Structures are given as C-alpha cells and as structure tokens.
Amino acid sequence: xxxxxxxxxxxxxxxxxxxxxxxxxxxxxxxxxxxxxxxxxxxxxxxxxxxxxxxxxxxxxxxxxxxxxxxxxxxxxxxxxxxxxxxxxxxxxxxxxxxxxxxxxxxxxxxxxxxxxxxxxxxxxxxxxxxxxxxxxxxxxxxxxxxxxxxxxxxxxxxxxxxxxxxxxxxxxxxxxxxxxxxxxxxxxxxxxxxxxxxxxxxxxxxxxxxxxxxxxxxxxxxxxxxxxxxxxxxxxxxxxxxxxxxxxxxxxxxxxxxxxxxxxxxxxxxxxxxxxxxxxxxxxxxxxxxxxxxxxxxxxxxxxxxxxxxxxxxxxxxxxxxxxxxxxxxxxxxxxxxxxxxxxxxxxxxxxxxxxxxxxxxxxxxxxxxxxxxxxxxxxxxxxxxxx
Numbered sequence: 165x166x167x168x169x170x171x172x173x174x175x176x177x178x179x180x181x182x183x184x185x186x187x188x189x190x191x192x193x194x195x196x197x198x199x200x201x202x203x204x205x206x207x208x209x210x211x212x213x214x215x216x217x218x219x220x221x222x223x224x225x226x227x228x229x230x231x232x233x234x235x236x237x238x239x240x241x242x243x244x245x246x247x248x249x250x251x252x253x254x255x256x257x258x259x260x261x262x263x264x265x266x267x268x269x270x271x272x273x274x275x276x277x278x279x280x281x282x283x284x285x286x287x288x289x290x291x292x293x294x295x296x297x298x299x300x301x302x303x304x305x306x307x308x309x310x311x312x313x314x315x316x317x318x319x320x321x322x323x324x325x326x327x328x329x330x331x332x333x334x335x336x337x338x339x340x341x342x343x344x345x346x347x348x349x350x351x352x353x354x355x356x357x358x359x360x361x362x363x364x365x366x367x368x369x370x371x372x373x374x375x376x377x378x379x380x381x382x383x384x385x386x387x388x389x390x391x392x393x394x395x396x397x398x399x400x401x402x403x404x405x406x407x408x409x410x411x412x413x414x415x416x417x418x419x420x421x422x423x424x425x426x427x428x429x430x431x432x433x434x435x436x437x438x439x440x441x442x443x444x445x446x447x448x449x450x451x452x453x454x455x456x457x458x459x460x461x462x463x464x465x466x467x468x469x470x471x472x473x474x475x476x477x478x479x480x481x482x483x484x485x486x487x488x489x490x491x492x493x494x495x496x497x498x499x500x501x502x503x504x505x506x507x508x509x510x511x512x513x514x515x516x517x518x519x520x521x522x523x524x525x526x527x528x529x530x531x532x533x534x535x536x537x538x539x540x541x542x543x544x545x546x547x548x549x550x551x552x553x
C-alpha cells in the first residue's frame with residue numbers, strides 16, 4: 165500500500181478571474197480596422213460583459229471611444245449609469261411592464277417591437293414632457309424578437325399616435341451569420357425592405373444595424389452604419405473558422421492554486437461516483453474551483469488545466485466547490501502552484517473556445533458561466549493605450 169501524502173494550503177481562496185484591459189483594447193482596435201469607414205460601434209456588454217464585469221469593461225470601452233453600449237435588460241443599463249457611464253446605452257431585449265420610468269430617468273434607449281411597451285414609454289414621456297429615443301426592431305428571420313414583416317405597416321401606423329417617441333434606429337438580428345450565406349443575404353434583403361417601408365412613412369433613422377461579431381467579420385458589406393460586436397471583444401470567436409481571419413487576445417484568465425495534494429495507489433476511485441480509477445500510483449491535486457464557480461461539470465474526465473506550463477487532465481467528476489487533476493507527470497509540483505483553467509501558462513494555452521468544443525457548447529456560455537463568487541481582478545493597460553473615436 166502506498167503511504168498517503170497530504171499537503172494543504174492555509175491562506176485565503178486563490179480562485180480569481182483576471183481581466184486584461186490591454187487585451188480588450190487590442191481586440192477593440194482589431195475590430196475597428198475591419199469596420200467600413202463611417203460605421204460606428206455598439207459594444208455588447210450584456211450578461212455582465214459576458215462574465216468579465218460590466219461596469220469596468222464599459223468604462224474602459226467608453227475611454228477607448230466606443231459609440232454605444234448594448235445591454236439585455238434595463239437593470240444592466242441602470243447599473244452602468246449609476247457607475248458613471250455616460251455614452252448611450254441600448255436595451256436590446258426591450259423593456260418589461262413598469263420599467264418605463266427608470267428607462268427615462270436613467271436616459272436608456274429601449275428597443276421596441278410591440279405596441280404595449282410603445283404605449284407605456286409614450287405615456288411616461290408625456291408625463292415628463294420630453295421626447296424619448298427608441299430603436300425599432302424588425303424580425304427578418306431570427307424568429308425571436310421583432311415586429312414581423314407582415315405586421316410592420318400596422319406598427320408604423322401606431323407610431324403616429326405617439327409624437328414624443330423618436331425612432332433613432334432600426335435593427336434586426338442575423339441568425340446564421342457564422343455559416344449560412346444564402347439565409348444571411350435573404351435577411352439583409354428583408355431588412356432593406358423594412359427600412360424602405362419605414363422611410364415611405366416619413367420616418368428617418370439615424371442608425372440601422374444588424375451585424376454582430378460574426379457578420380462584421382464575414383460579411384462587412386452588411387454592417388449598416390452601426391455594428392454590435394460582443395464575443396470578439398472578449399477574445400473568443402463566434403466559430404473556429406474565424407480564427408484565421410482575425411487575431412484576438414483572450415481578455416479573461418481563470419486561475420487558482422493547488423489546494424491539496426495526495427499520492428494514491430493504483431485502483432483508487434476519484435470523486436463522486438468513482439468515474440475515474442487510477443491505473444498507477446498517482447499524484448492527485450485538488451483545486452478550489454467547481455461548477456458553483458462556473459467551471460462546467462461536463463469537464464469531468466475530459467477537461468485539462470495548466471500547471472508549471474504543462475497540461476494536466478481533470479479526473480473524476482467536477483464537484484460544486486472542487487476539481488481534481490492528475491499531476492503525476494508534472495515534476496516538482498507542490499501545493500500553492502498556480503493553475504490556469506482558462507488562459508496561458510508558458511507555451512500552453514486553454515481557451516474558452518477549446519472548453520466549449522469539449523462540452524458541446526459555445527465560448528459565450530463558457531465565459532458567462534463564471535460565477536459572481538469568483539473575484540474579477542483588473543489589469544490596467546499601459547498609460548496612453550487608448551484609441552480616439
């Protein structure tokens with residue numbers, strides 16, 4: 165029987181998400197280079213900036229010169245306003261009942277696509293004796309939100325009953341921009357038909373936009389005059405085929421340190437259900453991070469982490485608060501060694517895109533899953549590392 169070797173840390177929990185604002189600035193510049201001249205940028209910072217921390221990311225993007233910010237719900241916009249963000253903020257998901265008051269109070273721009281919210285916004289604007297800008301969303305084939313093309317004339321007729329509402333922009337959403345060119349082209353055609361219908365009724369729009377990260381990269385001619393990048397700002401790709409098109413730098417590094425080490429004999433079961441059984445005398449590291457932190461349980465027995473510049477396999481089921489890795493083949497490994505779960509160490513790198521491929525997901529979900537109990541640590545860019553609009 166192999167004697168048990170035990171080591172454990174005594175200091176505070178070392179699990180953090182390090183956010184590199186210089187990488188964010190690099191990605192922003194890379195995307196700016198691909199945007200046609202005269203086109204403005206709306207940065208998607210919904211879902212806590214894809215897990216990166218909405219307020220610090222938004223303030224950085226504001227300094228960089230982004231023109232607009234996009235959130236999913238009004239609460240996200242209120243958080244940014246309270247944090248000092250001054251540039252326009254678009255509520256991409258529309259607004260719900262009883263939200264009109266805070267939308268106007270915090271100078272948020274709602275997306276509209278149904279009559280009831282239009283009436284509520286109009287009523288609040290009348291109460292405040294002011295006009296309110298909105299963006300009108302048309303459904304061109306996503307099948308989610310937006311005025312259906314067949315109902316657009318009736319919706320435009322309703323708009324005439326609300327003189328305090330100004331249409332600042334018209335938008336839609338591509339559903340297959342990362343792969344299906346024919347369908348994407350058909351959506352763009354419908355969008356132009358919708359804009360023509362709107363203009364015929366004497367309504368002008370300052371912005372017209374459909375393009376997200378995938379579209380502005382693969383189909384720049386569909387950029388409109390405002391683009392809405394999201395995942396690429398954070399250093400991941402809508403699909404792997406974009407890696408050869410544009411260079412990006414991952415903004416988030418998810419890291420921790422080895423909390424506990426033990427040597428075990430061959431035949432030892434690891435974690436719940438005993439789904440991993442050692443085939444040799446092994447050294448097992450316990451890491452203080454689990455699915456409650458957003459490290460997916462689907463990485464059980466298939467994930468890899470970086471320790472001392474080498475890959476170590478995740479063994480056994482990922483637990484709520486802990487994950488185990490086999491470090492038998494890593495020389496001189498010890499408690500307190502840095503562990504990279506997403507990010508670079510030495511010549512090796514684990515990306516959100518790689519993790520997504522392993523669990524049958526997308527990098528958007530991988531990043532958004534990183535929970536609130538993982539502190540975000542922000543690395544500031546060098547002085548002067550900002551672009552002017």
